[in-house]
Amino acid sequence: MSDERPSTKGPATFREVFAEHEYRAVFAASTLTWVGDYVAKAAVTLLVYRETESVALSAAAFAVSYLPWLVGGPLLATLAERHRFRRVMVACDLIRMALMLLVAIPGMPVPVILALLFATTLANSPSQAARSALLPLILPGDRLVVGLSINASVGQAAQVVGYLLGAAIATVSPTAALLMNASAFALSAALVRFGVRDRPPAMNNTHRSHLLRETAEGFGMVFGTPMLRAIAVLVFSAMLFSIVPEGLAAAWANEHAGENVDPGLSQAVIMAATPAGFILGGLVIGRTVAPARRLLLLRPLAVAAPLALVPALLDPPPVVVALLAGVCGFAVAGLLPTANGLFVQSLPDGFRARAFGVMATGMQVIQGAAVLVTGLLAERFPIPLVVGVWSAAGVVLMSLVILRWPDQQTVAASVEAAQTASAAAAGTVAPDEPSEQDTSDHHGPDQVDPDRPRHAVT
Numbered sequence: 001m002s003d004e005r006p007s008t009k010g011p012a013t014f015r016e017v018f019a020e021h022e023y024r025a026v027f028a029a030s031t032l033t034w035v036g037d038y039v040a041k042a043a044v045t046l047l048v049y050r051e052t053e054s055v056a057l058s059a060a061a062f063a064v065s066y067l068p069w070l071v072g073g074p075l076l077a078t079l080a081e082r083h084r085f086r087r088v089m090v091a092c093d094l095i096r097m098a099l100m101l102l103v104a105i106p107g108m109p110v111p112v113i114l115a116l117l118f119a120t121t122l123a124n125s126p127s128q129a130a131r132s133a134l135l136p137l138i139l140p141g142d143r144l145v146v147g148l149s150i151n152a153s154v155g156q157a158a159q160v161v162g163y164l165l166g167a168a169i170a171t172v173s174p175t176a177a178l179l180m181n182a183s184a185f186a187l188s189a190a191l192v193r194f195g196v197r198d199r200p201p202a203m204n205n206t207h208r209s210h211l212l213r214e215t216a217e218g219f220g221m222v223f224g225t226p227m228l229r230a231i232a233v234l235v236f237s238a239m240l241f242s243i244v245p246e247g248l249a250a251a252w253a254n255e256h257a258g259e260n261v262d263p264g265l266s267q268a269v270i271m272a273a274t275p276a277g278f279i280l281g282g283l284v285i286g287r288t289v290a291p292a293r294r295l296l297l298l299r300p301l302a303v304a305a306p307l308a309l310v311p312a313l314l315d316p317p318p319v320v321v322a323l324l325a326g327v328c329g330f331a332v333a334g335l336l337p338t339a340n341g342l343f344v345q346s347l348p349d350g351f352r353a354r355a356f357g358v359m360a361t362g363m364q365v366i367q368g369a370a371v372l373v374t375g376l377l378a379e380r381f382p383i384p385l386v387v388g389v390w391s392a393a394g395v396v397l398m399s400l401v402i403l404r405w406p407d408q409q410t411v412a413a414s415v416e417a418a419q420t421a422s423a424a425a426a427g428t429v430a431p432d433e434p435s436e437q438d439t440s441d442h443h444g445p446d447q448v449d450p451d452r453p454r455h456a457v458t
Helices: 014-018 021-052 055-063 067-082 085-103 110-122 124-138 142-172 174-195 211-224 226-242 249-254 263-288 291-307 310-314 318-346 352-378 383-403 408-426
Strands: none
Touching (some): 014 021, 014 142, 021 085, 021 110, 021 124, 021 174, 067 085, 067 124, 085 110, 085 174, 110 124, 142 174, 142 263, 142 291, 142 318, 211 226, 226 291, 226 318, 226 352, 226 383, 226 408, 249 263, 249 318, 249 383, 263 318, 291 318, 291 383, 318 408, 352 383
Protein backbone atom coordinates (compact mmCIF):
# COMPACT_ATOMS: atom_id res chain seq x y z
CA MET A 1 0.00 0.00 0.00
CA SER A 2 2.80 2.35 -0.83
CA ASP A 3 0.42 4.83 -2.41
CA GLU A 4 -1.71 5.28 0.68
CA ARG A 5 -1.79 8.73 2.20
CA PRO A 6 -3.00 9.54 5.69
CA SER A 7 -6.04 11.75 5.54
CA THR A 8 -6.32 14.95 7.49
CA LYS A 9 -9.67 13.88 8.84
CA GLY A 10 -9.46 12.95 12.50
CA PRO A 11 -11.03 9.91 14.13
CA ALA A 12 -14.54 9.92 15.51
CA THR A 13 -14.83 10.83 19.17
CA PHE A 14 -16.39 8.93 22.05
CA ARG A 15 -18.91 11.76 22.39
CA GLU A 16 -20.04 11.31 18.78
CA VAL A 17 -20.42 7.56 19.25
CA PHE A 18 -22.38 7.79 22.51
CA ALA A 19 -24.50 10.59 21.08
CA GLU A 20 -26.35 7.89 19.13
CA HIS A 21 -29.14 6.83 21.50
CA GLU A 22 -29.54 3.45 19.79
CA TYR A 23 -25.86 2.70 20.30
CA ARG A 24 -26.20 3.55 23.99
CA ALA A 25 -29.02 1.03 24.29
CA VAL A 26 -27.12 -1.70 22.45
CA PHE A 27 -23.93 -0.94 24.37
CA ALA A 28 -25.67 -1.13 27.75
CA ALA A 29 -27.50 -4.32 26.80
CA SER A 30 -24.31 -5.96 25.54
CA THR A 31 -22.34 -5.00 28.63
CA LEU A 32 -25.02 -6.46 30.90
CA THR A 33 -25.07 -9.79 29.05
CA TRP A 34 -21.27 -9.98 28.83
CA VAL A 35 -20.84 -9.53 32.57
CA GLY A 36 -23.77 -11.85 33.25
CA ASP A 37 -22.33 -14.56 31.01
CA TYR A 38 -18.96 -14.55 32.77
CA VAL A 39 -20.64 -14.47 36.18
CA ALA A 40 -22.65 -17.52 35.13
CA LYS A 41 -19.57 -19.35 33.83
CA ALA A 42 -17.81 -18.91 37.14
CA ALA A 43 -20.93 -19.91 39.05
CA VAL A 44 -21.74 -22.98 36.95
CA THR A 45 -18.16 -24.22 37.08
CA LEU A 46 -18.21 -24.04 40.87
CA LEU A 47 -21.73 -25.46 41.10
CA VAL A 48 -20.86 -28.51 38.99
CA TYR A 49 -17.67 -29.09 40.94
CA ARG A 50 -19.55 -28.96 44.25
CA GLU A 51 -22.16 -31.40 42.96
CA THR A 52 -19.73 -33.91 41.45
CA GLU A 53 -16.25 -33.13 42.89
CA SER A 54 -15.06 -33.84 39.34
CA VAL A 55 -12.52 -31.52 37.75
CA ALA A 56 -13.34 -32.96 34.30
CA LEU A 57 -17.06 -32.23 34.61
CA SER A 58 -16.33 -28.79 36.00
CA ALA A 59 -14.10 -28.08 33.00
CA ALA A 60 -16.80 -29.46 30.70
CA ALA A 61 -19.28 -26.99 32.18
CA PHE A 62 -16.89 -24.19 31.23
CA ALA A 63 -16.04 -25.53 27.77
CA VAL A 64 -19.61 -26.30 26.73
CA SER A 65 -20.11 -22.64 25.86
CA TYR A 66 -17.72 -22.98 22.91
CA LEU A 67 -19.25 -26.11 21.40
CA PRO A 68 -22.46 -24.59 19.95
CA TRP A 69 -20.45 -22.22 17.76
CA LEU A 70 -18.78 -25.21 16.13
CA VAL A 71 -22.00 -27.20 15.86
CA GLY A 72 -24.39 -24.55 14.60
CA GLY A 73 -22.84 -21.07 14.71
CA PRO A 74 -23.03 -20.13 11.01
CA LEU A 75 -26.40 -21.86 10.52
CA LEU A 76 -28.07 -20.08 13.44
CA ALA A 77 -26.45 -16.77 12.50
CA THR A 78 -28.17 -17.09 9.11
CA LEU A 79 -31.52 -17.02 10.89
CA ALA A 80 -30.77 -13.49 12.05
CA GLU A 81 -30.63 -12.39 8.40
CA ARG A 82 -34.22 -13.59 7.85
CA HIS A 83 -35.83 -11.70 10.71
CA ARG A 84 -35.87 -8.23 12.22
CA PHE A 85 -32.65 -7.68 14.14
CA ARG A 86 -34.37 -6.13 17.14
CA ARG A 87 -36.83 -9.01 17.37
CA VAL A 88 -34.02 -11.58 17.16
CA MET A 89 -32.03 -9.90 19.94
CA VAL A 90 -35.02 -9.58 22.26
CA ALA A 91 -36.19 -13.15 21.64
CA CYS A 92 -32.71 -14.57 22.29
CA ASP A 93 -32.38 -12.60 25.53
CA LEU A 94 -35.74 -13.88 26.79
CA ILE A 95 -34.88 -17.47 25.83
CA ARG A 96 -31.55 -17.26 27.64
CA MET A 97 -33.23 -15.69 30.67
CA ALA A 98 -35.69 -18.59 30.91
CA LEU A 99 -32.98 -21.21 30.51
CA MET A 100 -30.78 -19.64 33.18
CA LEU A 101 -33.74 -19.60 35.57
CA LEU A 102 -34.02 -23.35 35.02
CA VAL A 103 -30.29 -23.83 35.68
CA ALA A 104 -30.70 -21.91 38.94
CA ILE A 105 -33.25 -24.39 40.30
CA PRO A 106 -31.57 -26.12 43.30
CA GLY A 107 -30.84 -29.81 42.88
CA MET A 108 -30.85 -29.76 39.08
CA PRO A 109 -28.95 -32.85 37.79
CA VAL A 110 -25.57 -32.08 36.25
CA PRO A 111 -26.39 -33.59 32.81
CA VAL A 112 -29.47 -31.35 32.67
CA ILE A 113 -27.38 -28.33 33.65
CA LEU A 114 -24.93 -29.06 30.82
CA ALA A 115 -27.79 -29.49 28.34
CA LEU A 116 -29.38 -26.21 29.43
CA LEU A 117 -26.04 -24.42 29.15
CA PHE A 118 -25.61 -25.81 25.65
CA ALA A 119 -29.07 -24.56 24.69
CA THR A 120 -28.36 -21.16 26.23
CA THR A 121 -25.20 -20.76 24.19
CA LEU A 122 -27.02 -21.77 21.01
CA ALA A 123 -29.00 -18.55 21.37
CA ASN A 124 -25.78 -16.52 21.47
CA SER A 125 -25.08 -17.02 17.78
CA PRO A 126 -28.21 -15.38 16.27
CA SER A 127 -28.20 -12.70 18.98
CA GLN A 128 -24.62 -11.66 18.37
CA ALA A 129 -25.06 -11.90 14.61
CA ALA A 130 -28.07 -9.57 14.77
CA ARG A 131 -26.18 -7.12 16.98
CA SER A 132 -23.16 -7.18 14.68
CA ALA A 133 -25.38 -6.51 11.65
CA LEU A 134 -27.28 -3.78 13.51
CA LEU A 135 -24.28 -1.69 14.58
CA PRO A 136 -23.42 -0.44 11.06
CA LEU A 137 -27.02 0.72 10.75
CA ILE A 138 -26.56 2.85 13.85
CA LEU A 139 -22.97 4.11 13.55
CA PRO A 140 -21.90 5.59 10.20
CA GLY A 141 -18.35 6.02 8.94
CA ASP A 142 -15.53 6.10 11.47
CA ARG A 143 -17.99 6.10 14.35
CA LEU A 144 -18.46 2.41 13.66
CA VAL A 145 -14.73 1.70 13.99
CA VAL A 146 -14.54 3.60 17.29
CA GLY A 147 -17.74 1.91 18.48
CA LEU A 148 -16.27 -1.50 17.71
CA SER A 149 -13.11 -0.57 19.62
CA ILE A 150 -15.23 0.46 22.61
CA ASN A 151 -17.22 -2.78 22.45
CA ALA A 152 -14.09 -4.92 22.21
CA SER A 153 -12.40 -3.15 25.11
CA VAL A 154 -15.47 -3.25 27.34
CA GLY A 155 -15.98 -6.91 26.44
CA GLN A 156 -12.47 -7.69 27.70
CA ALA A 157 -13.11 -5.71 30.88
CA ALA A 158 -16.42 -7.53 31.35
CA GLN A 159 -14.55 -10.81 31.25
CA VAL A 160 -12.30 -9.80 34.14
CA VAL A 161 -15.13 -8.23 36.18
CA GLY A 162 -17.52 -11.09 35.46
CA TYR A 163 -15.11 -13.80 36.52
CA LEU A 164 -14.14 -12.00 39.72
CA LEU A 165 -17.74 -11.10 40.59
CA GLY A 166 -19.04 -14.54 39.68
CA ALA A 167 -16.43 -16.33 41.75
CA ALA A 168 -17.12 -14.10 44.75
CA ILE A 169 -20.90 -14.50 44.61
CA ALA A 170 -20.86 -18.18 43.68
CA THR A 171 -18.73 -18.97 46.71
CA VAL A 172 -21.65 -17.82 48.85
CA SER A 173 -24.52 -18.84 46.55
CA PRO A 174 -24.20 -20.15 42.97
CA THR A 175 -27.96 -19.75 42.62
CA ALA A 176 -27.70 -16.02 43.31
CA ALA A 177 -25.06 -15.64 40.60
CA LEU A 178 -27.24 -17.50 38.09
CA LEU A 179 -30.26 -15.37 38.97
CA MET A 180 -28.08 -12.32 38.39
CA ASN A 181 -27.34 -13.55 34.88
CA ALA A 182 -31.04 -14.17 34.21
CA SER A 183 -31.80 -10.63 35.37
CA ALA A 184 -29.11 -9.27 33.06
CA PHE A 185 -30.81 -10.94 30.08
CA ALA A 186 -34.18 -9.50 31.12
CA LEU A 187 -32.77 -5.97 31.37
CA SER A 188 -30.96 -6.40 28.07
CA ALA A 189 -34.20 -7.41 26.34
CA ALA A 190 -35.94 -4.32 27.71
CA LEU A 191 -33.13 -1.98 26.65
CA VAL A 192 -33.13 -3.32 23.10
CA ARG A 193 -36.92 -3.43 22.79
CA PHE A 194 -37.42 0.18 23.88
CA GLY A 195 -34.11 1.72 22.86
CA VAL A 196 -33.59 0.39 19.32
CA ARG A 197 -35.64 1.27 16.26
CA ASP A 198 -37.36 -1.61 14.48
CA ARG A 199 -36.08 -2.31 10.98
CA PRO A 200 -37.14 -4.70 8.24
CA PRO A 201 -35.20 -7.96 7.79
CA ALA A 202 -32.05 -7.80 5.70
CA MET A 203 -33.35 -10.69 3.58
CA ASN A 204 -36.88 -10.60 2.20
CA ASN A 205 -38.96 -13.56 1.03
CA THR A 206 -37.86 -13.25 -2.58
CA HIS A 207 -34.21 -13.74 -1.60
CA ARG A 208 -34.78 -16.72 0.66
CA SER A 209 -33.76 -20.24 -0.27
CA HIS A 210 -32.86 -23.28 1.81
CA LEU A 211 -31.25 -22.39 5.14
CA LEU A 212 -28.22 -24.57 4.40
CA ARG A 213 -27.80 -22.91 1.01
CA GLU A 214 -28.00 -19.47 2.56
CA THR A 215 -25.37 -20.49 5.13
CA ALA A 216 -23.13 -21.79 2.34
CA GLU A 217 -23.57 -18.48 0.54
CA GLY A 218 -22.19 -16.76 3.63
CA PHE A 219 -19.06 -18.92 3.50
CA GLY A 220 -18.82 -18.29 -0.25
CA MET A 221 -19.06 -14.54 0.23
CA VAL A 222 -16.34 -14.41 2.92
CA PHE A 223 -13.86 -16.79 1.30
CA GLY A 224 -14.78 -16.13 -2.33
CA THR A 225 -14.25 -12.37 -2.19
CA PRO A 226 -10.51 -11.49 -2.27
CA MET A 227 -10.78 -8.56 0.15
CA LEU A 228 -12.97 -10.40 2.65
CA ARG A 229 -10.79 -13.49 2.40
CA ALA A 230 -7.68 -11.43 3.12
CA ILE A 231 -9.35 -9.97 6.22
CA ALA A 232 -10.47 -13.42 7.39
CA VAL A 233 -6.95 -14.82 7.01
CA LEU A 234 -5.50 -11.86 8.92
CA VAL A 235 -7.97 -12.14 11.81
CA PHE A 236 -7.76 -15.93 12.06
CA SER A 237 -3.95 -15.79 12.01
CA ALA A 238 -3.95 -13.26 14.85
CA MET A 239 -6.17 -15.58 16.92
CA LEU A 240 -3.66 -18.42 16.59
CA PHE A 241 -1.12 -16.93 18.98
CA SER A 242 -2.76 -14.11 20.95
CA ILE A 243 -4.80 -16.57 23.05
CA VAL A 244 -1.87 -18.86 23.95
CA PRO A 245 -0.51 -17.06 27.08
CA GLU A 246 -4.01 -16.94 28.55
CA GLY A 247 -4.67 -20.60 27.76
CA LEU A 248 -1.39 -21.80 29.31
CA ALA A 249 -1.33 -19.34 32.21
CA ALA A 250 -2.13 -21.85 34.95
CA ALA A 251 0.63 -24.30 34.03
CA TRP A 252 3.08 -21.50 33.23
CA ALA A 253 2.53 -19.86 36.62
CA ASN A 254 2.98 -23.13 38.49
CA GLU A 255 6.35 -23.72 36.84
CA HIS A 256 7.63 -20.76 38.91
CA ALA A 257 5.90 -21.86 42.12
CA GLY A 258 9.20 -22.60 43.85
CA GLU A 259 10.63 -19.14 43.22
CA ASN A 260 8.85 -17.28 46.02
CA VAL A 261 6.07 -16.45 43.55
CA ASP A 262 2.45 -17.14 44.37
CA PRO A 263 1.17 -19.30 41.48
CA GLY A 264 -2.41 -18.09 41.86
CA LEU A 265 -1.38 -14.45 41.64
CA SER A 266 0.94 -15.20 38.72
CA GLN A 267 -1.84 -16.97 36.85
CA ALA A 268 -4.20 -14.05 37.41
CA VAL A 269 -1.60 -11.53 36.21
CA ILE A 270 -0.85 -13.49 33.03
CA MET A 271 -4.53 -14.10 32.24
CA ALA A 272 -5.45 -10.46 32.82
CA ALA A 273 -2.54 -9.09 30.77
CA THR A 274 -3.90 -9.83 27.30
CA PRO A 275 -7.36 -8.35 28.02
CA ALA A 276 -5.70 -5.33 29.64
CA GLY A 277 -3.46 -4.77 26.64
CA PHE A 278 -6.44 -5.24 24.35
CA ILE A 279 -8.42 -2.62 26.26
CA LEU A 280 -5.57 -0.12 26.13
CA GLY A 281 -4.79 -0.74 22.47
CA GLY A 282 -8.40 -0.54 21.37
CA LEU A 283 -9.04 2.74 23.15
CA VAL A 284 -5.72 4.45 22.38
CA ILE A 285 -5.45 3.55 18.70
CA GLY A 286 -9.18 3.72 18.05
CA ARG A 287 -9.50 7.15 19.62
CA THR A 288 -6.23 8.95 18.87
CA VAL A 289 -5.13 7.66 15.44
CA ALA A 290 -6.73 9.02 12.27
CA PRO A 291 -8.60 6.46 10.11
CA ALA A 292 -6.13 6.44 7.20
CA ARG A 293 -3.13 6.16 9.52
CA ARG A 294 -4.70 3.12 11.19
CA LEU A 295 -4.55 1.50 7.76
CA LEU A 296 -0.85 2.31 7.55
CA LEU A 297 -0.32 0.75 11.00
CA LEU A 298 -2.09 -2.49 10.11
CA ARG A 299 0.96 -4.21 8.65
CA PRO A 300 3.48 -3.39 11.43
CA LEU A 301 0.92 -4.23 14.12
CA ALA A 302 0.19 -7.58 12.46
CA VAL A 303 3.86 -8.58 12.78
CA ALA A 304 4.36 -6.93 16.17
CA ALA A 305 1.63 -9.03 17.81
CA PRO A 306 3.37 -12.44 17.56
CA LEU A 307 6.82 -10.84 17.75
CA ALA A 308 6.00 -9.56 21.25
CA LEU A 309 5.77 -13.15 22.52
CA VAL A 310 9.00 -14.48 20.98
CA PRO A 311 11.10 -13.42 24.05
CA ALA A 312 9.21 -16.11 25.98
CA LEU A 313 12.02 -18.36 24.73
CA LEU A 314 14.19 -16.82 27.47
CA ASP A 315 11.87 -18.16 30.21
CA PRO A 316 11.19 -14.79 31.87
CA PRO A 317 9.40 -14.47 35.22
CA PRO A 318 5.57 -14.22 35.26
CA VAL A 319 5.55 -10.42 35.46
CA VAL A 320 7.56 -10.18 32.24
CA VAL A 321 5.37 -12.83 30.62
CA ALA A 322 2.37 -10.70 31.50
CA LEU A 323 4.05 -7.64 29.98
CA LEU A 324 4.73 -9.54 26.74
CA ALA A 325 1.14 -10.75 26.64
CA GLY A 326 -0.09 -7.20 27.22
CA VAL A 327 1.96 -5.87 24.30
CA CYS A 328 0.55 -8.63 22.09
CA GLY A 329 -2.99 -7.74 23.15
CA PHE A 330 -2.31 -4.05 22.44
CA ALA A 331 -1.15 -4.83 18.90
CA VAL A 332 -4.07 -7.15 18.15
CA ALA A 333 -6.55 -4.55 19.42
CA GLY A 334 -4.92 -1.99 17.14
CA LEU A 335 -5.33 -4.02 13.98
CA LEU A 336 -8.78 -5.56 14.54
CA PRO A 337 -10.84 -2.32 14.29
CA THR A 338 -9.11 -1.52 10.99
CA ALA A 339 -9.93 -4.99 9.71
CA ASN A 340 -13.51 -4.53 10.91
CA GLY A 341 -13.83 -1.24 9.08
CA LEU A 342 -12.57 -2.74 5.82
CA PHE A 343 -14.90 -5.69 6.28
CA VAL A 344 -17.84 -3.31 6.69
CA GLN A 345 -17.05 -1.51 3.45
CA SER A 346 -16.30 -4.64 1.40
CA LEU A 347 -19.38 -6.68 2.31
CA PRO A 348 -22.55 -6.28 0.21
CA ASP A 349 -25.91 -5.94 1.95
CA GLY A 350 -27.81 -9.07 2.88
CA PHE A 351 -24.76 -10.97 4.15
CA ARG A 352 -24.00 -9.22 7.45
CA ALA A 353 -25.31 -11.80 9.92
CA ARG A 354 -24.10 -14.77 7.87
CA ALA A 355 -20.63 -13.29 7.53
CA PHE A 356 -20.56 -12.71 11.29
CA GLY A 357 -21.44 -16.37 11.86
CA VAL A 358 -18.56 -17.48 9.65
CA MET A 359 -16.04 -15.18 11.31
CA ALA A 360 -17.18 -15.80 14.89
CA THR A 361 -17.16 -19.56 14.43
CA GLY A 362 -13.72 -19.47 12.86
CA MET A 363 -12.34 -17.37 15.69
CA GLN A 364 -13.80 -19.66 18.36
CA VAL A 365 -12.52 -22.83 16.69
CA ILE A 366 -9.05 -21.43 15.98
CA GLN A 367 -8.58 -20.13 19.51
CA GLY A 368 -9.64 -23.45 20.98
CA ALA A 369 -7.38 -25.37 18.59
CA ALA A 370 -4.42 -23.10 19.36
CA VAL A 371 -4.74 -23.68 23.10
CA LEU A 372 -5.25 -27.41 22.59
CA VAL A 373 -2.22 -27.86 20.32
CA THR A 374 0.13 -25.73 22.42
CA GLY A 375 -1.13 -27.51 25.54
CA LEU A 376 -0.31 -30.89 24.01
CA LEU A 377 3.13 -29.65 22.95
CA ALA A 378 3.71 -28.31 26.48
CA GLU A 379 3.24 -31.86 27.79
CA ARG A 380 6.49 -32.80 26.03
CA PHE A 381 8.45 -29.55 25.86
CA PRO A 382 8.97 -26.58 28.23
CA ILE A 383 6.21 -23.98 28.00
CA PRO A 384 8.61 -21.07 27.24
CA LEU A 385 10.02 -23.05 24.32
CA VAL A 386 6.54 -23.89 23.01
CA VAL A 387 5.25 -20.32 23.26
CA GLY A 388 8.44 -18.78 21.84
CA VAL A 389 8.65 -21.10 18.84
CA TRP A 390 4.88 -20.91 18.25
CA SER A 391 5.11 -17.10 18.25
CA ALA A 392 8.15 -17.10 15.95
CA ALA A 393 6.12 -19.19 13.53
CA GLY A 394 3.40 -16.56 13.96
CA VAL A 395 5.85 -13.85 12.86
CA VAL A 396 6.58 -15.82 9.70
CA LEU A 397 2.88 -16.43 9.09
CA MET A 398 1.92 -12.80 9.62
CA SER A 399 4.75 -11.66 7.36
CA LEU A 400 3.37 -13.84 4.57
CA VAL A 401 -0.16 -12.59 5.24
CA ILE A 402 0.75 -8.91 4.98
CA LEU A 403 2.95 -9.49 1.94
CA ARG A 404 -0.17 -10.78 0.19
CA TRP A 405 -2.36 -8.04 1.60
CA PRO A 406 -4.34 -6.31 -1.19
CA ASP A 407 -3.00 -3.00 -2.49
CA GLN A 408 -4.95 0.23 -2.30
CA GLN A 409 -6.45 -0.18 -5.78
CA THR A 410 -7.81 -3.60 -4.89
CA VAL A 411 -9.24 -2.28 -1.62
CA ALA A 412 -10.94 0.62 -3.41
CA ALA A 413 -12.31 -1.67 -6.12
CA SER A 414 -13.70 -4.07 -3.53
CA VAL A 415 -15.45 -1.26 -1.64
CA GLU A 416 -16.88 0.14 -4.86
CA ALA A 417 -18.12 -3.29 -5.96
CA ALA A 418 -19.82 -3.83 -2.61
CA GLN A 419 -21.50 -0.43 -2.79
CA THR A 420 -22.69 -1.11 -6.33
CA ALA A 421 -24.10 -4.50 -5.32
CA SER A 422 -25.80 -2.97 -2.29
CA ALA A 423 -27.32 -0.19 -4.40
CA ALA A 424 -28.59 -2.69 -6.94
CA ALA A 425 -30.13 -4.86 -4.23
CA ALA A 426 -31.69 -1.90 -2.45
CA GLY A 427 -33.23 -0.40 -5.58
CA THR A 428 -34.87 2.81 -4.45
CA VAL A 429 -35.31 4.17 -0.94
CA ALA A 430 -38.62 3.14 0.60
CA PRO A 431 -41.16 5.95 0.95
CA ASP A 432 -41.21 5.77 4.73
CA GLU A 433 -37.42 5.94 5.03
CA PRO A 434 -35.37 9.13 4.89
CA SER A 435 -33.36 9.66 1.73
CA GLU A 436 -29.60 9.89 1.72
CA GLN A 437 -29.81 13.63 1.22
CA ASP A 438 -32.09 14.00 4.21
CA THR A 439 -29.64 12.16 6.45
CA SER A 440 -26.37 13.56 5.18
CA ASP A 441 -25.47 14.93 8.59
CA HIS A 442 -26.06 11.61 10.26
CA HIS A 443 -24.72 9.00 7.84
CA GLY A 444 -21.31 8.79 6.28
CA PRO A 445 -20.79 9.40 2.56
CA ASP A 446 -19.47 5.90 2.07
CA GLN A 447 -22.84 4.35 2.84
CA VAL A 448 -25.24 3.85 -0.05
CA ASP A 449 -28.36 3.62 2.07
CA PRO A 450 -28.58 4.83 5.69
CA ASP A 451 -30.42 1.66 6.65
CA ARG A 452 -28.12 -0.65 4.70
CA PRO A 453 -24.48 -0.25 5.67
CA ARG A 454 -22.24 -3.28 5.83
CA HIS A 455 -21.26 -5.80 8.44
CA ALA A 456 -18.30 -5.85 10.82
CA VAL A 457 -16.17 -8.81 11.77
CA THR A 458 -16.96 -8.70 15.46
